[in-house]
Amino acid sequence: MELDDLKKDFDLLVAELRACGAQGDDIHHLNCPFHDDKSGSLSAYTSKEGFAQFKCHGCDASGSVVDARIRRNKCSLKEAIESLTGENGHHPPAVATPVKKKEYPKYPDYDTMIASMSSWAERQGNKLAGIWKYISPYDDKIDYVTMRIDIGGEPGSKGKTKKRFSQAHAIEDGFQVGGYDLGKLPLYNRKGVSNAKRVVVVEGEKCVDALSNMDIPATTSPMGAGKAAYADWSLLAGKEVVLWPDNDDVGRAHVDEIAGILSKLNPPCITKIVKIPLSLEAGQDVFDYVVAGKQDGINDDSIKANISTILANAKRAGILSTGLTIPELAKYDVENDSNKLLGTGRWLCKGGACLVVGQTGIGKSTLAMQAALTWATGKPFFGIQPIQPLTSLFMQAENDVGDLAEQAQGVLKSGLLEDDLEMYRDRVLIFDEDRLAGDEFCERLQNLVAAYRPNLVWIDPLHAYLGGDMNDAEVCSKFLRRGLNPIAHTYGCAIFILHHTKKPSMDIVKKMSMGDYSYLGAGSAELANWPRANLVIRRLEEEDKMGEGYQLIAGKRGQRSGLSTSENPFDESQKGNQSIFLKHAPVGLCWLPREEQKPPEDELVTAQKLDAHIAAEDAYKAMVLNQNYNEKELRSLFMQVHGLKKTRRTELYTTKTKWGAAWKLLTDNTPVNPQMSWCYQRTEDAFPEPKKPLHDASPGDHQDSPNPDSNVTLPFDEDGA
Numbered sequence: 001m002e003l004d005d006l007k008k009d010f011d012l013l014v015a016e017l018r019a020c021g022a023q024g025d026d027i028h029h030l031n032c033p034f035h036d037d038k039s040g041s042l043s044a045y046t047s048k049e050g051f052a053q054f055k056c057h058g059c060d061a062s063g064s065v066v067d068a069r070i071r072r073n074k075c076s077l078k079e080a081i082e083s084l085t086g087e088n089g090h091h092p093p094a095v096a097t098p099v100k101k102k103e104y105p106k107y108p109d110y111d112t113m114i115a116s117m118s119s120w121a122e123r124q125g126n127k128l129a130g131i132w133k134y135i136s137p138y139d140d141k142i143d144y145v146t147m148r149i150d151i152g153g154e155p156g157s158k159g160k161t162k163k164r165f166s167q168a169h170a171i172e173d174g175f176q177v178g179g180y181d182l183g184k185l186p187l188y189n190r191k192g193v194s195n196a197k198r199v200v201v202v203e204g205e206k207c208v209d210a211l212s213n214m215d216i217p218a219t220t221s222p223m224g225a226g227k228a229a230y231a232d233w234s235l236l237a238g239k240e241v242v243l244w245p246d247n248d249d250v251g252r253a254h255v256d257e258i259a260g261i262l263s264k265l266n267p268p269c270i271t272k273i274v275k276i277p278l279s280l281e282a283g284q285d286v287f288d289y290v291v292a293g294k295q296d297g298i299n300d301d302s303i304k305a306n307i308s309t310i311l312a313n314a315k316r317a318g319i320l321s322t323g324l325t326i327p328e329l330a331k332y333d334v335e336n337d338s339n340k341l342l343g344t345g346r347w348l349c350k351g352g353a354c355l356v357v358g359q360t361g362i363g364k365s366t367l368a369m370q371a372a373l374t375w376a377t378g379k380p381f382f383g384i385q386p387i388q389p390l391t392s393l394f395m396q397a398e399n400d401v402g403d404l405a406e407q408a409q410g411v412l413k414s415g416l417l418e419d420d421l422e423m424y425r426d427r428v429l430i431f432d433e434d435r436l437a438g439d440e441f442c443e444r445l446q447n448l449v450a451a452y453r454p455n456l457v458w459i460d461p462l463h464a465y466l467g468g469d470m471n472d473a474e475v476c477s478k479f480l481r482r483g484l485n486p487i488a489h490t491y492g493c494a495i496f497i498l499h500h501t502k503k504p505s506m507d508i509v510k511k512m513s514m515g516d517y518s519y520l521g522a523g524s525a526e527l528a529n530w531p532r533a534n535l536v537i538r539r540l541e542e543e544d545k546m547g548e549g550y551q552l553i554a555g556k557r558g559q560r561s562g563l564s565t566s567e568n569p570f571d572e573s574q575k576g577n578q579s580i581f582l583k584h585a586p587v588g589l590c591w592l593p594r595e596e597q598k599p600p601e602d603e604l605v606t607a608q609k610l611d612a613h614i615a616a617e618d619a620y621k622a623m624v625l626n627q628n629y630n631e632k633e634l635r636s637l638f639m640q641v642h643g644l645k646k647t648r649r650t651e652l653y654t655t656k657t658k659w660g661a662a663w664k665l666l667t668d669n670t671p672v673n674p675q676m677s678w679c680y681q682r683t684e685d686a687f688p689e690p691k692k693p694l695h696d697a698s699p700g701d702h703q704d705s706p707n708p709d710s711n712v713t714l715p716f717d718e719d720g721a
Contacts, residue, residue, distance in 0.1 A: 004051075006084055007064045013052040014044055016068040026178055029164065034071060035059040039151050039164045047229075055226055104179040106171065110142055113168060113175045117147055125152040129163070132205035134222070137191040143170045144186050146205055146222055167222055185222050185231045193217045198240040200311065201258060203251055207244075207287045214290075214304040216311075225254035228261060237265040242314045243273045246285045259317040268338070270490055272314035316490045340387050341455060341494050342375070345560035347384065350492040352532035353484070357501050362537055362550070364498045365399055366589045368458050369407040371496075375456070376427035377418055382552065382580060382593070383564025391427045393454035395445060397434040397464035404430060410589030429454070438467025442483035449491050457488075460498040462527075470523035480530045499527065533557045540581075549594055553579040565593035615642065615662035616687065620670070623682035634670070634680050638663060 006012065014027060021033030022042060029040030034056060041058035055062040061071070069080040107113035118128040130148035135141070144167070151162040168177045189208050193199045196217035202208055204220055211218035221231035225246070241262055245251040255273055262269035280289055286307070293303040339349040348354055358364040374381040378389035399407070412419060429452060436444050449457060459465060468475030488495050528534070536553040554561040558578035565580045581594040619638045623629065629637065635652065638644075644651070644659065652663040669688050670680040 003066075003081060003085070007051045007066065009065070010044070010046060010052040013054060013065045013068065016065050016072065017042070017044060017054060020068055020072045028178070029166075032056040032058055032061065034061040039162055041164075045227075057224070057226075105177045106174060107176075108174040110145070110175060113145075113177070114147075117149075117166065117177070121149050126150060127152065130206070132188065132209075134186050134188055135191055136186075137194045140191075141170070144168070144180075144222065145175070146188075165224070187219045187221060187231060187233065187235060189217075189219045190235055193219045193239075194235060196239070198242065198311075199236055200242045200244055201236075201255070202244045202286050203246050203254055204285065204287070207285050210287045210290045211307070214300065214307070216304070216307065221258070225250045226257075228254060228257045233258075233261050234265060236262060236269055238267040238269065240270040241272070242311050243271065243317065244286050244311075245273070245276065246283060247276050247280045248283050251285070256317075263317075266338075268492075270492070271317040272490070273317050274310050274314040277310060316486060339492075341390065342384055342386055343557075343560045344385060344562035347554075347557055347560040347562070348494050348533050350494060351485075351489045353480075353488065353495040353497065353530065354533040354535060355527060355531040356496055356498045356535045356537070358498075358537040359539060360500050362539060363584065363589070363591065364537060365396070365403070365460055366407045366410065367535075367537060367552075367591055368394075368460060368496065368498060369404075370411045370591055372428050372456065372458065373408070373411050373417055373424060376424055379417070380562065380564075382582075382591075383562040383577070385562055389427065390455040391452075392429070392456040392458060393448060393452055394428070394430040394458045394460065395433050395441075395448075395465070396430065396458070396460040397432070398461060401432075407589050410585065413588055414585060414590040414592070416590070434464065437465050438479065439483065441465045441467065442479070442487065445484075446487050446490075449487055449493060453491060454493055457493050457495045458498070459495065462497050462499040470527075473524045473526045476524045476526040476530070480526065497531070499523075528556075531556070533561070537582075550582045550584075550591075551579055552582055609661070612658050612661035612665060613687075615658060616665035616669070618642070619662070619666050620682060620687040623670070623680075625682050625685070627681065629670075629680045631667075631680070634667070635663075638666060 017030065017033065022030040023033075024030040024040055026040065027044045030042040030044065031037045031040055032042035034042075035058055037056070037058050039058070042054060042056040042061070044052065044054045047053050051064060053062065053064060054068065061067075066077070066080050066084065069075070069084055070077065073080065073083065075083070105116075107116060114128075114131065121128045127150045128147060129150040130146075132146045133142045134144035134146070136143045147166045147168070149164050149166060151164060166177055167180060168175045169180050187193070188205050189212060192212055198217065200211055200216060200218040202211065202218055202220050203225055208218045208220050219236075221228050221233075223230060243255040243258060245255040259271050259273065262271045277289060279292065289307070290303055293306070294300075298306075334346070337346055337349065339351070340346050341350060341352075342348040356364055356368065358367075371381045371384075372392035372394070375386040375390040376392065378386055380386070396404075411417065412421075431448065433441070433444065445457070445459075463470060466475065466479050468479070470476065484495055487493070533554070534556045536551075536555055538551050538553070540549045540551055552563070554563045555578065561578075563577045563580055565582075582591050583594045584590070585592050619641045622637055622641045623634075635649070638652070639646070639649070642659065648659070651657050651659045653660060667680065671683060
């Protein structure tokens with residue numbers, strides 16, 4: 001039997017625990033054999049992954065059948081596995097003796113059950129000290145009960161009364177204690193939270209009652225820490241949920257488990273975790289916080305106000321709060337990522353951001369308006385496809401109502417979109433805000449996003465709201481990462497920021513790769529590093545021989561965007577585009593695709609080709625003037641200049657990459673000595689300027705080319721090599 005099969009054998013685990021000395025009929029409340037236990041602290045259960053596990057809430061012993069064997073035989077891991085599998089073992093495997101099916105106590109009604117449980121506890125020298133009824137929100141009937149039994153004469157930690165809990169659930173003809181359906185246990189106080197927008201999740205029913213008495217909607221899962229997976233959490237789907245853990249490691253692990261469950265609901269919850277007040281000692285909870293406040297003479301209104309402040313300051317539960325593992329990441333469905341909002345390949349997702357950069361007056365605001373209206377219909381904006389019709393919220397400080405009307409009317413009258421005005425009423429909202437900046441602006445934005453829950457947020461322009469020096473990295477980081485990020489992450493929206501830039505010189509533009517366009521925005525490099533994606537709109541000037549025109553560039557992650565001017569989403573010629581050519585509409589404010597995507601090759605040197613040209617020029621300058629190089633020598637020099645390993649040699653002959661195109665340029669422009677086969681020379685101080693088109697000449701004559709038929713094909717990938 002394989003080790004995983006052993007670990008999934010629940011009967012084998014129970015047999016091993018009994019061989020260790022575990023006693024009791026209820027496998028969820030066994031007397032732990034690893035410490036002096038008379039209160040049924042040990043539980044055997046099956047994990048979400050299907051493994052049989054045990055956990056003691058008294059001594060924290062836990063693990064699989066292997067861990068139980070190690071404890072029983074005081075042996076090594078290897079010896080435990082060998083003995084369990086029967087291979088060279090010194091101890092025979094535990095034999096799972098037949099266990100008679102448990103007959104759980106049943107009662108005809110609630111009152112009879114409570115009376116019987118109370119009498120049973122007293123006969124044991126214990127006391128039925130607490131009863132919590134779970135009421136169905138659908139018919140107001142009791143469908144689940146938690147009962148606390150204080151163990152007489154057994155002090156627990158820190159002198160507190162030792163306790164255990166029993167659970168009962170409604171059956172067709174009354175109530176049954178034990179034998180519940182794990183994974184479908186109800187939440188406590190469902191009626192109090194079913195219509196609440198924000199719900200506090202705590203550990204334990206008495207904590208729920210403490211908050212409910214102050215009109216704060218709260219709930220908990222039954223059976224305490226470590227059992228979150230047993231409950232049905234679907235009632236909280238889509239709600240804002242604030243988790244308040246008990247002040248210990250077990251409590252914190254419990255809320256992390258809950259956060260992971262809530263993130264997988266449909267729709268997922270907006271989950272936050274409170275910072276535990278410093279006044280709480282280890283092991284204390286929100287109930288203790290309320291009791292301590294009353295003991296200090298604080299009135300109920302003040303206690304509620306303090307708790308409300310704690311809840312308001314709760315921080316978003318990060319994606320890593322549940323401790324992602326490599327197997328979980330390996331199984332993550334990237335193709336059907338529920339966080340995806342825009343693009344063909346997760347170009348922009350929930351919590352992400354895009355910087356839209358362009359010169360003053362170029363039409364960035366119109367571009368944003370057109371994108372928002374297009375995505376509101378569920379249609380692609382120049383190839384960038386939304387996952388669904390998306391809602392947008394604008395915060396703008398530069399356009400008056402007439403400007404905004406011109407933009408909206410220009411787009412709507414273009415014939416590109418549907419003219420059903422009512423459809424846009426709740427999908428695009430515009431707020432004029434020219435008084436607030438910095439923290440005050442972020443607070444205002446958070447309130448609006450919380451109220452309207454847009455998919456996309458548009459900030460136009462950045463400098464109106466930054467609240468400080470744009471060249472100061474700390475100012476930018478505070479606004480972007482500590483101001484906007486929490487909003488995007490908490491409410492699952494993506495943020496677009498419109499940003500002005502100075503007109504770059506053509507010498508700089510000609511040497512730019514696609515990634516370099518991320519740095520066109522004026523100010524700190526943080527403005528390029530922070531956003532997940534960027535769009536650059538620039539005016540074509542001296543290099544444009546076709547009249548007025550503009551280039552829209554998706555520099556960062558651009559190949560994931562789907563950028564295209566083709567109406568056919570399956571047009572392979574547009575696949576992987578990082579730039580398209582646009583023009584202004586002849587009438588009204590609107591962007592249109594340019595009829596011809598690219599000017600003639602002999603009159604336009606693209607940024608991609610110039611990138612390859614620069615790489616070829618660097619290698620050319622490393623050649624010794626008038627010295628002969630055979631192909632192998634020149635290739636070694638080229639790879640050394642660019643730090644390429646030998647394993648990447650074949651890239652030089654696959655000209656869809658920057659290095660292949662650069663190698664082709666270098667060999668084309670280093671004249672071959674006619675007296676020697678495959679001899680290259682640097683005959684001039686400067687590398688030839690790219691005045692002519694980078695034609696598709698075959699390198700088929702290269703003796704050692706692994707692909708002699710490959711041709712130069714541009715543009716190439718964003719990342720070059």
